Amino acid sequence: MTGDNELELVGLAAEIAREAGELARQRRREGVHLAATKTTLADIVTDADREVEALIRSRLADARPDDGFLGEESDAEVGRSGITWVVDPIDGTVNYAAGIPAYNVSIAAVRGTADPETWNTLAGAVFAPALGELFTAARGHGAWLDETRLQVTTDTPAGALLATGFGYDPSTHDGDIATVRRVMPIARDLRRMGAAALDLAYVAAGRLDGYFERGLKPWDFAAGALLVREAGGAVSRFDTATPRPMIIAGGLSVHARLLEILDTETR
Structure with a gap:
């Protein structure tokens, strides 16, 4: 209520x-x-x-x-x-x-x-x-x-403008880059700004079509995830039992496509 x-x-x-x-x-x-x-x-x-x-x-x-x-x-x-x-x-x-x-x-x-x-x-x-x-x-x-x-984007005819981030631990970089390779077929281009809450705010504002990243802490996404949902988008987190959970956010279509590609639990 x-x-x-x-x-x-x-x-x-x-x-x-x-x-x-x-x-x-x-x-x-x-x-x-x-x-x-x-x-x-x-x-x-x-x-x-x-x-x-x-x-x-x-x-x-x-x-x-x-x-x-x-x-x-x-x-x-x-x-x-x-x-x-x-x-x-x-x-x-x-x-x-x-x-x-x-x-x-x-x-x-x-x-x-x-x-x-x-x-x-x-x-x-x-x-x-x-x-x-x-x-x-x-x-x-x-x-x-x-x-x-704010309203998330609903149509991406030229491909999705996506954002992501990488962990500070060099041992995680190869995995993060492999994740980028998996999503690039649906992407128009990729942005990496280095501030998760801004990435999520930009998804809510329709400046970005989607966002994905591993290893965020609760304070990184608490406000931004609400922005996306209240702008008509969706946010999912999975692999939460691991040290580096994945978060995905976007308009409903882009979110669904990212989820299909990245959530190994659904495949």
Whole structure:
């Protein structure tokens, strides 16, 4: 059942995403300081990631102290309300550090635990501060780019414009490239922007026809997947028992074609 709750949640997500994004952009102008690496030397975290996540967490705690929290850069917290906020403070950190404007703040509110297999996403906001674009969605209320309602593409006569990403672990690259080879027969071309939430937002906006990637974390897709669904598209995840689950998103036709090619469980 939909209601004002989803709209209140998306309003809060959008407000905080804008504030957090402006902080990220300000810190980028001042100069990026690398704080650490994560899984590999190529998988970095900046001081700004941590500062931006701390800001988001503080604002959410002030507004909704009973909610839970799951962020990329800090410990998860179980709440009492049944709502959990799933946050990527700077999605596309490598782009951010390199001065490439394809980065964003992603904030989603889900009902349930921090396990994406069990939650229902209620609201999401993806804000790209360097591009000045705010994508939002509330369950049952559509997906929006500022005041424009979004709709996925429904027809791809020249082939599908697809996006993907690759893991930071070099040992996974051959498999990811093999996956690309499998989908290229249905593709017009391929994009690789390095920010999963933006890829999903662009699918929702009809800028991309489809998206696929292995190894995303919950905060990478929580808001973006809702955008796609509320824009009339479909999102699937499979191989979830493995370290690198696959996510597929697109308009209904492209999604179905990608699923047929990539989901080995259905063949």
